[in-house]
Amino acid sequence: MTPLDTQTFETLLANCADEPIRFPGAIQPHGLLLTLSEPDLHIQQISANVENLFGLAPAALLDQPLATLTGPQASAIVEQAAQFAGQVDVPPLELTLQGIAYEGLLHRDNGLLILELELKPDQAELVGTMAKIRNLSRVLQSLQAAKTLPALYDICVKEIQALTGYDRVLIYRFQEEGHGQVIAEASSPSMELFKGMFFPASDIPEQARELYRTHWLRIIPNADYTPVELVPRLRPDTQQPLDLSGATLRSVSPIHCQYMKNMGVLSSMSISLMDGDRLWGLISCGHRTPLHVPHELRMACQTISQVLSLQISALQTLEISRQREAKMDALVRLNSAMVQGPENVFDGLAQEHALLMDLTQASGVAILEDNVLHRYGQCPKPEQIRELYQWFKQNDAPVFSTHNLSTLFAPAADYKDIASGLLAMSLPKPVDNGVLWFRTEVKESIPWSGDPRKPLNLESSETGLRLSPRTSFELWKVEMDGISIKWSHGDLFAANDLRRSALENDLARQVRREQQAVRARDELVAVVSHDLRNPMTIISMLCGMMQKTFSSDGSHASRRITTAIDTMQQASSRMNILLEDLLDTSKIEAGRYTISAQSLDVTQIFEEALSLLMPLASEKQVELTFHAEPDLQIHADPERLFQVLSNLISNAIKFTPADGKIVVAAMSNGDDIVFSVRDSGKGIPAEQLPHIFDRYWTAKEGNASGTGLGLYISQGIIKAHGGQLLAESTPGEGSEFRFTVPKIS
Structure with missing residues (x-):
């Protein structure tokens, strides 16, 4: 064809597909x-x-x-x-x-x-029809008794031919690629046989398939008819x-009627075969002369197709279950290998590479983990595998399969002899990883009914060019290359199940590594705290002794030494506080922070806090007051609760200017006691408020003298009590911190 002819052909083909x-x-x-x-x-x-x-x-x-x-x-x-x-x-x-x-x-x-x-039907025809229908029960029992799919198909075509009298009855199954194959046939001796042959997808356009999907049966008693208009x-x-x-009387496409005539039949009946909501195939009946099948016989054939559909689904499900069951022993062994893998799950799979290949009947397998690539059996070159892996990863499919790789990934044509089939899986990890199974090319001669490259003809007519159906249905063998044996349902199940096990094992390894890291950190913090606490205590004691020695001497040098000793003592004290905070932080993060709760009187707690913190408030000329409802009893750890109150009140004193006020209160609220510390300080900016309970928050807030762990630890202590610690603040007016502790009723 010339380019113009090709364009015209494509236009006519599109019009045909859109035929109403x-x-x-x-x-x-x-x-x-x-x-x-x-x-x-x-x-x-x-x-x-x-x-x-x-x-x-x-x-x-x-x-x-x-x-x-x-x-x-x-x-x-x-x-x-x-x-x-x-x-x-x-x-x-x-x-x-x-x-x-x-x-x-x-x-x-x-x-x-x-x-x-x-x-x-007339009386004679009616009697014959009813006699045939009486055998329907036997036919259905035969279908239900069939143990294999080929036996099921054979019973179906023979029984429908006996019921209807059609010269040819076929079962036509749709393939994933769109074309179909005749998988069973019952034909009169003079009819051309089509069993095993493939038919192009264009023989049954998509909109026709949709009609088959939604309606069970279609009949054309005489293709050589003149349509009757409405x-x-x-x-x-x-x-x-x-x-x-x-x-039932719907007029059909004239192209289809011509297709029937070209095929040597004048009457036809098509009955759908369904797998759930999916069109699985057709029972296709044809006769060389006009033939009208009565309604009752049509319904009997429809019943057969419905039972056949159920049986096909049932036997396919059984076959899939059998395939899966056959994989289980290998999957259990591979799972064990992944558990025992020294570095990662893929190391374990590499140790069982022969079993991994047998799992999917692959001719080669590649195992990839970051920079490490293992190849076993017949595989492409390493650089080709990595290129293929990058393409597979872009498809965003955790498990991918094809038996015709080069049609999807053009570079695979260079190694189609060893890798025409690909089954691959990967895990959601930041490094390249996965298992890629390969199957070698299988040269195959596929029998087509006519040339599949010319499903339709372009011919001239009085009104111009038009499409007509192909006229040849003779055997046409096409040599297929770049294809492998298809991956079965069992193979796909095995790849998915292996990926699930690999994912579970990989996550378990990550959890164990994180737990080990936490334990190592806790041990390090404990050792550092223990080893530093004793030297810091000694330094503090020596500073005290030195201070007494030099305080009696009023010389300028002595005063400088005394000042230095004071600085050393303050640094030592701050170091001890930091060590304690690090220990508490480590326990909170590891979920091992514990308290020793007991019955406490709130008034007594406030008195102790007042005696300890009032000097600090008086030094800054800040008014500090405590208010508590009478007879409040709580269930709490006295040291930890005092630590929280001390931290909150000290912060309030630190950020409240002279002549400011701090009010500490406690009141009953249901099953809890609500403590609040309210100050009239400068407040916390709104953008900082969500972060105040973060670790090391003082770096954000700008308080270089704090450890940045006080509020974080306080929140951990209150959570350990089963309560909550919250904060509200208005810049320029002050802040309020509230926390709850269970009360004793």
Whole structure:
């Protein structure tokens, strides 16, 4: 084709895909269709063949009562049945019109009742139909007794051919790639055989598949028909085409009718096979001459397809369970190897590389952990594996599989002979990591029904170029390269389960490492605190002795030495406080902070705090007052509670200017005692308030003399008591700290 022809072909192909197959505006001529308004049952649309069948002009029947066409008795039957329209397994209506027996089918579409009429089989045909249907129970039992999928398919095609008399009955299964394969067949001796052959995806366009998914059955008694138009073509109420998706008489695409003729059949019936909500495949029936299958037989075939669908799902589920069960021993052993891996889970897998390959029947496996790459069996080169890993990681799929890698990742064409199949998994870690299984290329000759590259033909017509279906269905073998054996459900399950185990083991290792780090830090803090506390105590004592020695000497040198000794004592005291704070902080972070609670009198606690802190408040000329409700008893650790009060009050004194006020209060509130320390200091800026309980907050606040751990430890102490420590502050007005402690009732 020239570029222009190619463009035209693509345009026509798109138009074909968009063909309004749900809204053809016409029906097949082997019946009559009309739409009715409710509840009055007035005719809104009717097929034009009413004139041939009943001698009535279509236009004259529009907006007339149904009885005008059918008579009052048949109209009453339709009216009574209308309430059940749309329900499953509703038998057809038996209607007699102008002395002729018809079967009526009812369904609804967007507020319209749709009535379809087909001729009722004559007595001889009816007797034969009922005789066949009596065997339905036996057929269903045979299907349910089948132990394997091939046996199930074989029973189905043979029984449906026996029921219907079609020359050919196929089971056609859709593949993941979109095309389909004939997996079972029952055909008359003179028919061309298609079992095992593949058909292009374009043979059944996507919108046709959607109709198969939502409606179980479609029949074409004679592909060489002239469509019968609806009158009027559009719905009178909406001026939109009538949706005929649920209509048995729906006219089909002329391209499909030509496709049937090219295939050598004039009549067909297609029945859906479902796996849950997914279209799994079709039962496709064809006959060389026109053939109309009665409604009752169609429903029997539909029942067979529904049972077959359930059986397929059940047997597939059993097969998947069997595949998974077969992997369990290997997965248990690999999990044990990951647990025992010296450095990480991937080290453990590397020690069991043969078992890892057997797990998925791979021809090669690569194990990647940061800069370490292990390769076993047939694998691409290291740089190729790392490039492949980066591509796989970009797909953001924890487990990925393909049996045709080079079509997805072009550089893989260079090593398709050893890695046409890829199954890979990785863990969410900051370093490159993962397991990549490879399968070698398998040269395969796939039998197609006709050339898959030419599913449609482009031909000239009186109106210009048009598409026509392919005319050749002869065996066409295509040599496939760059493909491997497909990964099974069991392989995918194994990869996912291995990843889950690896993730659990990796997280457990991280937790253990963090616990070891915490223990090491605690031990270090304890050793440092112990080893430093004794020297600091000795330094403090020696400073005191030296101070007494030099205080009696009033020389200038002695005064300088005394000042230096004071500085040393202050530094030593601050070091001891810091050591205590570090110990408390370590315990809080490790969740091992404990208290020794006992019954305490709040008034006594306040008296002790007043005697200790009043000199400090008086020195700054700050008014310090304590108020407590009488007879308050609490359950708390006296030393720790005093530590909290001392820290809060000392901070308040530190940041409250001269002539300021600090009020310490305690009051009952339900099962708790609420303590508050309120000052009239400069307050805490709003942007700093959320951080005041952080470790080393004084660095943010600008108080270089504090350790930055006081409020953090105070909060830990109150939490250990089962209470809360909160703060409120207004810059320029002051701050209030409140905490709760359980009271004794």
